[in-house]
Amino acid sequence: MWKKIESWIHTHETAFWVCIIVSILRIPSLFEPYWYGDEAIYLTIGQALRKGEWLYRDIFDHKPPIIYWLSAAVDGNLFWFKLLGIVICILTIIGFYQLLKRLNISKIGVHLLVFGLLITLPTIEGNIVNAELLFLLPVVWAFFLGIKPTNSKNVLLAGILFGLATLIKVPAIFEAAALGGYWLISRQKGIFKNGVLLALGIIIPIAASFGYFYTQGLAQDYLKYAWTYNLSYTATWKSNSVFDNLWVKFIIVLAIFVFSWWKSRKLSEVARLVSVWIPISLFAAMLSNRPYPHYLIQAATGVSLATVLIWKSKREKLWGIFLGLLLMVTIWHYKFGFYPTFPYYSNFISFVTKTESKDEYFRRFDTTLIFDYKIAEIIAKDTNKYDRIFVWGDRPTIYALSRRSPIGHYTTKFHIQSLHTEDETISAIATGRVKYIVTMGEENKLPGLWEILLSKYMKVWENGDEKVYKLWKKF
Numbered sequence: 001m002w003k004k005i006e007s008w009i010h011t012h013e014t015a016f017w018v019c020i021i022v023s024i025l026r027i028p029s030l031f032e033p034y035w036y037g038d039e040a041i042y043l044t045i046g047q048a049l050r051k052g053e054w055l056y057r058d059i060f061d062h063k064p065p066i067i068y069w070l071s072a073a074v075d076g077n078l079f080w081f082k083l084l085g086i087v088i089c090i091l092t093i094i095g096f097y098q099l100l101k102r103l104n105i106s107k108i109g110v111h112l113l114v115f116g117l118l119i120t121l122p123t124i125e126g127n128i129v130n131a132e133l134l135f136l137l138p139v140v141w142a143f144f145l146g147i148k149p150t151n152s153k154n155v156l157l158a159g160i161l162f163g164l165a166t167l168i169k170v171p172a173i174f175e176a177a178a179l180g181g182y183w184l185i186s187r188q189k190g191i192f193k194n195g196v197l198l199a200l201g202i203i204i205p206i207a208a209s210f211g212y213f214y215t216q217g218l219a220q221d222y223l224k225y226a227w228t229y230n231l232s233y234t235a236t237w238k239s240n241s242v243f244d245n246l247w248v249k250f251i252i253v254l255a256i257f258v259f260s261w262w263k264s265r266k267l268s269e270v271a272r273l274v275s276v277w278i279p280i281s282l283f284a285a286m287l288s289n290r291p292y293p294h295y296l297i298q299a300a301t302g303v304s305l306a307t308v309l310i311w312k313s314k315r316e317k318l319w320g321i322f323l324g325l326l327l328m329v330t331i332w333h334y335k336f337g338f339y340p341t342f343p344y345y346s347n348f349i350s351f352v353t354k355t356e357s358k359d360e361y362f363r364r365f366d367t368t369l370i371f372d373y374k375i376a377e378i379i380a381k382d383t384n385k386y387d388r389i390f391v392w393g394d395r396p397t398i399y400a401l402s403r404r405s406p407i408g409h410y411t412t413k414f415h416i417q418s419l420h421t422e423d424e425t426i427s428a429i430a431t432g433r434v435k436y437i438v439t440m441g442e443e444n445k446l447p448g449l450w451e452i453l454l455s456k457y458m459k460v461w462e463n464g465d466e467k468v469y470k471l472w473k474k475f
């Protein structure tokens with residue numbers, strides 16, 4: 001076994017060293033506190049599933065199921081979830097390496113390292129185990145199988161991988177459109193047949209997921225929360241810019257595609273691929289018009305491939321500059337903010353060398369984090385794992401840290417308000433035995449909450465707007 005591993009390392013030394021570099025750069029993520037909202041939601045839901053609750057019926061988030069199942073597989077534990085992220089990241093890098101080889105790219109190490117850094121550094125939240133990082137794994141391997149469709153089996157398998165990616169986050173399905181677009185501008189033979197096989201492959205895992213939830217009597221909830229809710233989610237971010245209109249963005253992508261098809265005979269294989277991949281990935285990433293840095297991870301594959309054009313002809317260098325400008329304009333238009341990279345690593349070094357305290361380390365992630373830990377400790381000590389709590393605020397970290405599920409279906413105030421389920425939530429609190437309620441201010445924005453707190457709860461902890469209420473024993 002070891003000889004086979006040693007042989008693989010020797011044969012694929014470039015990929016091995018990039019994986020080593022990325023693994024080292026991701027080590028600090030294993031020591032991060034529970035601070036990031038999305039991760040806390042995944043962990044909370046994973047913990048709930050392990051307790052026998054049902055996704056979309058008993059507890060809610062608006063993504064398809066795979067990311068929550070992965071969280072449940074590691075028992076909603078942040079360390080193991082981060083470690084799983086490292087494994088997936090390495091497998092993704094290996095897949096991208098194989099794709100570069102299949103495209104006969106020279107200087108593979110440079111482009112592979114660029115890709116590894118983009119999906120690893122905290123600049124665009126590469127340190128966070130989010131959906132974009134996870135779905136790149138099946139996407140990259142799907143492109144490896146489908147970029148040169150030599151047989152039907154590979155195309156079908158590529159489709160299945162795209163389907164699995166979509167079951168992590170819906171916008172991943174646009175990556176399949178990028179592959180199909182590449183086939184078109186490359187004028188490959190058998191496009192119709194391959195397109196049908198690709199679509200069939202995509203449908204298989206998605207249909208299987210619907211079949212699974214149907215057998216549990218949850219097909220309607222699954223359709224509503226994992227799929228149709230995302231349509232309203234994309235519309236909740238208001239913008240007055242014409243460039244944020246879905247059809248305008250589609251026309252821009254279509255115009256780039258038509259131009260690429262027109263000029264395709266003068267473009268190299270890589271240039272044709274990135275001409276389709278980058279615009280479509282950016283289109284998918286910006287469906288909701290939200291400037292969250294981790295959305296850009298979806299474009300990391302195309303952007304990394306575009307660096308190949310630096311060593312190509314003048315025409316292709318100019319085309320690479322245009323695609324780079326498209327990326328820059330997208331970042332500027334949506335006003336993306338990026339996370340500091342060097343302070344992230346210096347903070348970690350200060351922590352492990354004990355030149356700063358644990359509280360100081362936590363504060364550099366979020367100044368309120370030490371209070372979340374304190375609140376979670378209070379709750380965990382006085383409840384069992386099946387007790388319900390309620391946090392009126394967007395701090396799902398308290399659920400994840402205390403390992404207690406929310407009353408009702410929702411882990412954040414945002415979900416309650418965006419789905420207009422205030423009445424449902426307050427009814428669940430009033431009729432259920434909620435041992436602890438945590439508020440972050442704005443109690444009046446949940447009608448009926450104050451009345452319940454005054455009649456049935458006593459305040460046991462307070463720090464500014466943050467308050468912890470405990471249910472009176474007589475209730």
